[in-house]
Amino acid sequence: MAAAPLRSVLQRRNGLLPLFETCRLRDLLFFSSSVDPAAAVGGTISPDPHFMVEYLVNSCGFSPSEAAKFSKPLAHLRSTEKPDAVLNFMRSQGLGGAAIRKVISSEPNYLCYNVETNIAPKFQFLRDLGLSESDIVDVILKNDVILRLDVHRSLVPKLEMWESLLGSRELVLKHLKKTRWFFFSSVKKKLHPNLKFLRDECGIPEERLSLVLRSHPQLISLKPESLRALVARADELGMPRQSRMFMWILDALLMVSKERFEAKVELMRSFGWSESEFSSAVRKNPTFLSISLDMLRRKVDFFINVVGYTTSFIASHPNLLLLSLQKRVIPRFRVWEMLNTKGLWTRRGKFSYFVKLSNTKFQEKIVLPYKEKVPELLDILRAGAEQ
Structure with a gap:
């Protein structure tokens, strides 16, 4: 009910x-x-x-x-x-x-x-x-x-606005318990103007807004001028505002300062990416922007210098950058190398097939069929899991 x-x-x-x-x-x-x-x-x-x-x-x-x-x-x-x-x-x-x-x-x-x-x-x-009682304490x-705000003039309007944006009271309460800024946002000065801007000027449907805000509601709590600046940054990447990915790009850019963003552009340029390739990768999966600079460097270096991928291939498949290097990419690459060395893997030569399989599918299609012929597989995977 x-x-x-x-x-x-x-x-x-x-x-x-x-x-x-x-x-x-x-x-x-x-x-x-x-x-x-x-x-x-x-x-x-x-x-x-x-x-x-x-x-x-x-x-x-x-x-x-x-x-x-x-x-x-x-x-x-x-x-x-x-x-x-x-x-x-x-x-x-x-x-x-x-x-x-x-x-x-x-x-x-x-x-x-x-x-x-x-x-x-x-x-x-x-x-x-x-x-x-314990939730209230949290x-x-x-x-x-909350202790400084009037119940009827401030708390009720804020809760009703958030419930409308997030789609359920359960989500409102979830964020209320874990998010410090939740009640600092002014309905009149921030929430309403930002909602109107995204909906009316950017052409983003409310249901799409709600989908992103459920995980990161702070996007709608920005100062209106800050939100407009964020949208301008997304525009520079060439993503149409009406695209389904546009809100996710805003969400990713929100988590990355302009300085950190530029540092990642420079890093990828040092590996040979063009600006258009970087923008293309962001449009396909902006989540990789959340990876630390050091980890991003290590992942790209491994894919290029060990696996042998080209920079263009990585730009076309940015999902690869989201995989755990120590727990997934390196162990599976060693398994792939071992099977190829022993001539046991001839049906598909591409490592991308190996690395993209879910854990369940990897066990079913790779580990179980070959574990008796190559018992070292289990040791390799076990070592990776312990990283």
Whole structure:
């Protein structure tokens, strides 16, 4: 059953569940009308403007130097009432000492927040999305900015926009738990303008956008001018914007700075590639751009100087560059050489057939038929697997 829209979930709860009852803030704050609030929470009132240094050391476990640094935004505090309430609430929600230190070091002013109005609603919002306590802790650690945003004015619109882009709430929650910048993206300033640009000016259908964004949603979160610059780089490679590969080229270029891209162009030029061959290889499979410069050099060197491929052949088959050199290419080349030396492999002479076979097919077509005649095959492959 599809998850209910975010707004309807919140509306059924009249905005949110009663937060005092849900989060048991009365219990957490030990509030009583007959007791002074600061005393009730164990708060202290101090004339010393630097008392928060000692507080951060004793209550949060910061080192003295860390506490001195993080206490600066808290110099206006004269009581530990609010910090006590915030720490008590966070502990009640499953955040341990290290997690609390990470959140507070990101934004010390969280210790000045009102638990009832500023913090508890955000935890309830995440619970309404179906997240467990441990999931919520993970989300807060990755996206503590959630604590600074208003639920209805900011969090709900962002979640609905991402759900529309990615196609499912499950994917939204997956990225929310592992991606730190997820909630920094402004719907008005980034998401909407970028979506309009890619769809209307570049002619990319939303379903194709969604396919790429599911794996790398940060593409749509760029500053609009940065996205336009990225599209201009893709245009220089000669790929039509309407092509199915265009979004994947954008995705690959996003992961490679202009400097690293140029370094790879120079590397391939040193092996004899022309600029047109490099562009052609990128258009066929832009993923090879993610390979480190050193590994790319080692792979191309092996294919040219050991296997005997021409630079043009590699440019026409860039998928070869994505294969593991130590675990696949070298072991299979040794097997291919051995079978050819013994005259056992005469049906197909091309190594590309060997190297492109899936592991299952390689076992079925190469290893099993020849393992008795050439028992060394297993040793070669085993050594490669251990690399």
